Amino acid sequence: MSEKILYALYELIYSKTPSDVYSGWTSILGDxxxxxxxxxxxxxxxxxxxxxxxxxxxxxxxYFEPYFQSSNFYFLSKSVFEEMKNAGLGSYxxxxxxxxxxxxxxTRYINDFLNDSxxxxxxxRFYNTIDILLKEDINYDYYFYLLENYENVYLAKGKDKKTxxxxxxxxxKNLVNLELFKSIDKNIYKSTGKIEFTISESxxxxxxxxxINGFYNSHRGKEVLESTIVQKKILMVMIxxxxxxxxxxxxxxxxxMPDFIKxxxxxxxxxxxxxSRIAFDYFENKGHYQIFKYIQRGKSHPQLKKxxxxxxxxxxxxxxxxxFIIDNDKAEFSIPVFLTFDENLRKVLGxxxxxxxxxxxxxxxxxxxxxxxxxxxxxxxxxxxxxxxFQDPNNKKERVMRFNENKKKIDKIIDEKICELYSIxxxx
Numbered sequence: 001m002s003e004k005i006l007y008a009l010y011e012l013i014y015s016k017t018p019s020d021v022y023s024g025w026t027s028i029l030g031d032x033x034x035x036x037x038x039x040x041x042x043x044x045x046x047x048x049x050x051x052x053x054x055x056x057x058x059x060x061x062x063y064f065e066p067y068f069q070s071s072n073f074y075f076l077s078k079s080v081f082e083e084m085k086n087a088g089l090g091s092y093x094x095x096x097x098x099x100x101x102x103x104x105x106x107t108r109y110i111n112d113f114l115n116d117s118x119x120x121x122x123x124x125r126f127y128n129t130i131d132i133l134l135k136e137d138i139n140y141d142y143y144f145y146l147l148e149n150y151e152n153v154y155l156a157k158g159k160d161k162k163t164x165x166x167x168x169x170x171x172x173k174n175l176v177n178l179e180l181f182k183s184i185d186k187n188i189y190k191s192t193g194k195i196e197f198t199i200s201e202s203x204x205x206x207x208x209x210x211x212i213n214g215f216y217n218s219h220r221g222k223e224v225l226e227s228t229i230v231q232k233k234i235l236m237v238m239i240x241x242x243x244x245x246x247x248x249x250x251x252x253x254x255x256x257m258p259d260f261i262k263x264x265x266x267x268x269x270x271x272x273x274x275x276s277r278i279a280f281d282y283f284e285n286k287g288h289y290q291i292f293k294y295i296q297r298g299k300s301h302p303q304l305k306k307x308x309x310x311x312x313x314x315x316x317x318x319x320x321x322x323x324f325i326i327d328n329d330k331a332e333f334s335i336p337v338f339l340t341f342d343e344n345l346r347k348v349l350g351x352x353x354x355x356x357x358x359x360x361x362x363x364x365x366x367x368x369x370x371x372x373x374x375x376x377x378x379x380x381x382x383x384x385x386x387x388x389x390f391q392d393p394n395n396k397k398e399r400v401m402r403f404n405e406n407k408k409k410i411d412k413i414i415d416e417k418i419c420e421l422y423s424i425x426x427x428x
Contacts (some may be wrong), residue, residue: 183204
């Protein structure tokens with residue numbers, strides 16, 4: 001990342017008004033005019049949201065988990081800036097798109113909702129969420145569900161033929177049920193509260209087939225699968241590191257953090273801002289992280305690996321939403337949301353809410369930022385030098401080489417670190 005982008009990011013992190021955003025954006029003009037900024041502000045917005053978007057961004061009354069920290073949005077790019085100058089700020093209308101990603105947990109609830117209502121929770125937030133889904137035109141993003149199940153269903157090892165076929169059948173049936181759910185006549189539901197499908201079950205099977213084949217067998221789908229699974233394995237190494245450092249000693253959080261950063265440097269060659277802040281919070285507040293509750297004494301190596309793999313998929317959810325922002329060519333402004341009834345996943349998604357993103361669609365890159373820089377965050381936590389090893393320009397060549405080498409042997413690293421974690425958990 002260039003120094004210009006880093007400087008702009010620092011300005012954007014602490015921006016409060018449109019003029020602050022403009023200042024940050026102009027600092028990356030020139031050769032960087034392909035960059036756009038999508039951010040949340042305390043005051044001043046140029047994005048007006050309709051009632052539907054306001055509803056799905058209300059995380060308190062529903063199970064929608066927005067990617068961004070608020071709904072007070074501001075957007076800026078070179079093309080938009082030129083058009084705003086010509087048309088006038090009040091005359092320019094942005095095109096806005098949204099996506100709702102979901103996990104396997106959500107599809108199981110939909111299956112129960114359609115087939116066995118006795119299993120459905122009576123939680124008002126559940127019914128409020130379902131009510132919004134049935135009344136509004138929702139853009140579902142299948143990426144996360146397809147990615148998660150490709151590994152857990154199609155690539156899963158150690159299963160006999162019948163178990164594998166049963167798992168594929170359940171995965172397939174969940175997609176069919178989702179297609180039926182999406183087809184429920186909104187007008188009839190709004191006026192009578194009754195559920196009536198607008199497609200047959202056989203048509204739903206055809207649509208499910210098209211979704212599966214269109215993703216798993218397409219060139220783009222295969223690219224995304226490959227890169228996402230590598231990314232998820234990197235996250236597994238980081239999560240194992242959090243657990244090892246967290247359980248290994250009784251040091252304070254600020255004294256554990258250098259150990260975790262050194263672990264990331266040695267075992268991967270990179271650090272992730274989001275996971276590093278979550279690691280610090282975990283060291284400080286272990287009891288808040290029920291997502292780790294199944295990492296416990298008595299679990300075998302394969303069981304621990306499976307649990308950590310599942311947790312890594314949860315950590316991956318945010319990156320899938322970022323993929324929507326990058327890939328979306330239907331609108332200038334993208335609002336991704338994740339839908340899950342899993343409270344532990346919701347807590348993880350809520351730990352690092354993006355204030356904004358710097359996007360370069362030409363290079364398919366996105367840089368998220370929150371309300372404070374990592375340098376300032378760790379300074380306030382009493383570990384100001386923790387990131388020095390990654391900021392030293394003299395280490396850059398070695399870091400890149402280390403990362404590229406470790407990616408090639410990531411499975412071996414995972415197995416070695418699982419063994420280390422197993423020993424720590426089961427020590428006398």
